[in-house]
Amino acid sequence: MSDVVNAALKKEAALKELLAGYGGLVVAYSGGVDSTYLAAVAYEVLRDKLRLVIADSPSIPRSELKEATALAGKMGWQLDVIKTREFEDPEFLKNERDRCYICKGELFGCMRRYAEEHSVPVLAYGETADDLADATRVGKIAAQEKGVVAPLLEVGLVKEEIRELSRRRDLPTWNKASFACLSSRFPTGRKLTVDELARVERAEEVLKNLGFHQYRARHHGTICRIEIDLKDLDKMLSDDVRNTLVRELKKAGYRHVTLDLAGYRTGGGA
Secondary structure, X not given: OOHHHHHHHHHHHHHHHHHHOOOOEEEEOOOOHHHHHHHHHHHHHHHHHEXXXXXXXXXXXXXXXXXXXXXXXXXXXXXXEEEOOHHHOHHHHOOOOOHHHHHHHHHHHHHHHHHHHOOXXXXXXXXXXXXXXXXXXXXXXXXXXXXXXXXXXXXXXXXXXXXXXXXXXXXXXXXXXXOOOHHHHOOOOOOOOHHHHHHHHHHHHHHHHOOOOOEEEEEEOOEEEEEEOHHHHHHHHOHHHHHHHHHHHHXXXXXEEEEOOOOOOOOOOO
């Protein structure tokens, strides 16, 4: 066993010890790599003292919500869907630099009320040690304000360790692509609307159905700027894929479809 795996397993042991001390836990679950791994370990430790909540919001694609709930059901986890109302907040819709803070504040506020209703003492979310270096993740401020803990961060787990530990647990999310809410596809300062989010969602479903793994459909009004992993560039430029993408995105309401030659990157919608 490699030193890297040994180090990750030691962190997992520390995570189990940390979770056992909570007594009961509500986890913000999305079906992504980090929250799924956290849910799996927490369920192993806490069993029926664990509850998961997932937000139902226009920022979450219907396919992601469906896959996440199906996985929770398969794993036997207790999951509740909660409706968040950030799209009723004019400050959120302005899509300024504090958008993520406002969104996470709404989510964690809903979680706090949920935890109080079910007499669960601790709330957690899937922030990792990698996230400390990501200046776009201002939701951590909301977590601190609402008293939401980050167990993965506390034990020092990073994304690649979580992927390896997830693989060892046979979690289907171990190699899942990174994902961020659909609101992140809009340039900062461009007002968010549910209709335009639906257009982005449709565009990304086309990319998903074409077999791309890591992608973003960045929204610029009538222009859709596509980001993909550069290793998929040849595939994107094949006639069949390119023609299908352009045709379907024009059906979704875009006049122009462009390919960003810099490739996929986090924060590319800013």
